[in-house]
Amino acid sequence: MQTKVTTEKAFERKYPESVALVTTRSRTGEPNAMAVGWVAIASSDPWMFVLGIDSAATTYRLIRSTRQFVVAYPNERMAKETRHVGTRHGVPGGDKLTDCGLVMQKGRVVRAPLLADAVANFECELVRIVIPGDCPLVIGKVVAAHVNRNHALRRLYTVAPGYVLKGVRPMASR
């Protein structure tokens, strides 16, 4: 039996939400990363991701300027790093990844870094950005994929507290 509630209230039942990390590299070579919960597969032939990325995020600016990014699934010991890159905006001259100890590895096709300890990394090239509402949807085609040599490593599925709507608003601030 269902009870009618506000859309916001019903979306609270979506959590826990899975999380991925998205890395970028500026034209001047600075790496950046953010956490993204609004991430889904958008196509399997060719493989594509769709990411909801707030227009205020540094990542959004970098994807628009370089048209490249990497989607990485963190391992289960990367919760602290996921929260770190998911709660501060990247600044020119800064390096959020090194600040929190994330180890980078060179990709094969794009300049955005792979995360060496992730369970998997997907190098992506921007296909298009669609803005159907208040959150731009970034669609990227996978141009190379990598998995961790340690197959026993498990994926970090989520971090708490959950992030609701707008992606960038922590539950606590609502």
Ligand SMILES: Cc1cc2nc3c(=O)[nH]c(=O)nc-3n(C[C@H](O)[C@H](O)[C@H](O)COP(=O)(O)O)c2cc1C
């Ligand atoms: C678990 C988690 C999930 C998040 N999901 C999203 C998301 O889907 N979209 C978004 O724009 N921001 C999301 N954020 C917030 C961004 O990661 C955060 O604003 C980050 O500081 C942006 O970094 P940047 O400005 O360096 O790109 C999430 C944060 C966390 C911790």
